[in-house]
Amino acid sequence: MPIHGVVPSTKPTYPLHFDLESVIRPNILALHPYRCARDDYQSGILLDANENALGPSIPSAALDKEHLDLELHRYPDPAQVDIKSRIARLRNLPGWEYVFLGVGSDEVLDLLMRVCCTPAKDKVLTTPPTYGMYSVCGQVNDVALVKVPLTVEGGAFQLDLPKIKSALESDPLIKMVFLCSPGNPTGTLIPLSDVKEILELPGFRGIVVVDEAYIDFGGDDASASSLVESYANLCVMQTLSKSFGLAAIRLGIALAQPPLIQVLSNTKAPYNISTPSAHLALSALSDEALDIMRQKVATLVASRTKLLEDLKELAPLGLAPAIGGNHANFLLVPVLNRAAGTPDSARALKIYTRMAEKEGVVVRYRGNEFGCEGCLRMTIGTEQENEALLERLKQTMAEI
Ligand SMILES: Cc1ncc(COP(=O)(O)O)c(C=O)c1O
Numbered sequence: 001m002p003i004h005g006v007v008p009s010t011k012p013t014y015p016l017h018f019d020l021e022s023v024i025r026p027n028i029l030a031l032h033p034y035r036c037a038r039d040d041y042q043s044g045i046l047l048d049a050n051e052n053a054l055g056p057s058i059p060s061a062a063l064d065k066e067h068l069d070l071e072l073h074r075y076p077d078p079a080q081v082d083i084k085s086r087i088a089r090l091r092n093l094p095g096w097e098y099v100f101l102g103v104g105s106d107e108v109l110d111l112l113m114r115v116c117c118t119p120a121k122d123k124v125l126t127t128p129p130t131y132g133m134y135s136v137c138g139q140v141n142d143v144a145l146v147k148v149p150l151t152v153e154g155g156a157f158q159l160d161l162p163k164i165k166s167a168l169e170s171d172p173l174i175k176m177v178f179l180c181s182p183g184n185p186t187g188t189l190i191p192l193s194d195v196k197e198i199l200e201l202p203g204f205r206g207i208v209v210v211d212e213a214y215i216d217f218g219g220d221d222a223s224a225s226s227l228v229e230s231y232a233n234l235c236v237m238q239t240l241s242k243s244f245g246l247a248a249i250r251l252g253i254a255l256a257q258p259p260l261i262q263v264l265s266n267t268k269a270p271y272n273i274s275t276p277s278a279h280l281a282l283s284a285l286s287d288e289a290l291d292i293m294r295q296k297v298a299t300l301v302a303s304r305t306k307l308l309e310d311l312k313e314l315a316p317l318g319l320a321p322a323i324g325g326n327h328a329n330f331l332l333v334p335v336l337n338r339a340a341g342t343p344d345s346a347r348a349l350k351i352y353t354r355m356a357e358k359e360g361v362v363v364r365y366r367g368n369e370f371g372c373e374g375c376l377r378m379t380i381g382t383e384q385e386n387e388a389l390l391e392r393l394k395q396t397m398a399e400i
Pocket residue numbers: 103104105106107131180183184211213214238239240241247250251252
């Protein structure tokens with residue numbers, strides 16, 4: 001069955017073993033997306049969408065000019081082609097047809113799972129320790145997780161490719177693989193050669209999703225977006241929440257070849273990106289704003305290097321060197337048992353709680369995650385915040 005909105009092509013897609021229509025659920029393939037009059041007509045006297053002709057109920061005096069110009073009483077643009085075009089240009093993709101926008105990458109993740117996986121039947125593969133929403137989303141959608149843990153020797157987190165391949169080849173119900181690069185909480189980039197090995201695996205007919213929420217902190221040329229034009233079975237997720245500093249506007253991104261993007265667009269709620277969010281996203285993607293984003297990323301990367309160095313001072317108090325790749329805007333640091341010198345999750349949890357409740361510094365306890373025994377995850381803050389973290393962690397560790 002052809003995908004609604006995709007012009008059938010006789011050109012073979014690569015890799016040859018991949019057929020998008022066999023991965024997408026039949027009910028989604030059959031879907032005729034919601035259409036509104038505004039898809040065809042955007043100007044004139046607009047009496048088509050049951051909006052409030054008298055405008056927003058917020059007093060005009062409380063709205064600045066910018067908000068008044070946004071026409072808040074109108075539904076947002078369902079397509080957001082301008083934002084998509086700027087993202088395509090930023091990530092070196094041919095055009096807006098390669099870009100989907102969601103309410104954070106969390107919505108993109110949920111939508112991908114819903115279009116590919118039949119509840120109570122299909123599965124997804126994850127590689128713990130990894131981002132917690134993959135399993136939450138699996139549970140919400142009644143999609144089972146096949147877990148192939150990363151190898152964790154020496155704190156260097158790597159994909160266990162032989163085990164991933166054998167899991168994928170032996171279980172045709174696995175429809176998607178979620179790879180997180182740089183990983184949360186590992187902070188480790190996945191080499192593109194590893195991603196390609198999974199993309200090329202003939203026995204796996206599903207989609208490889210690479211979650212790149214932190215990619216801009218990982219250096220140039222690290223992004224799997226460079227593979228999107230070549231591989232029909234790849235979907236790269238990104239977000240404006242991290243490097244762009246816009247977590248509040250909830251703007252997530254999928255980069256993939258146009259047929260998969262079309263499937264996501266057919267399935268989404270018609271007006272998922274709000275007008276204020278779209279307005280701010282467009283501003284954040286101007287050339288001037290992109291320069292600012294890159295400067296801020298460079299500052300945070302320099303602070304990350306400094307914090308890594310400064311945390312060594314706490315070694316006598318039982319703080320081990322950070323583990324993982326340190327390619328994101330956070331560090332993953334094991335707290336040790338002072339007597340035994342081994343990672344100590346109970347002590348880490350006490351330090352975490354004391355820091356939050358008495359010292360006013362909230363980090364994240366990750367000691368329960370596979371391969372992260374005793375670990376605290378610390379986001380890189382401002383210079384002053386990092387100094388406060390260091391000082392208060394030192395004090396707390398001296399007491400606990
Ligand atoms: C790996 C990873 N992916 C996705 C997200 C969610 O991003 P968004 O704010 O775009 O929903 C996060 C947030 O912490 C994350 O760590």
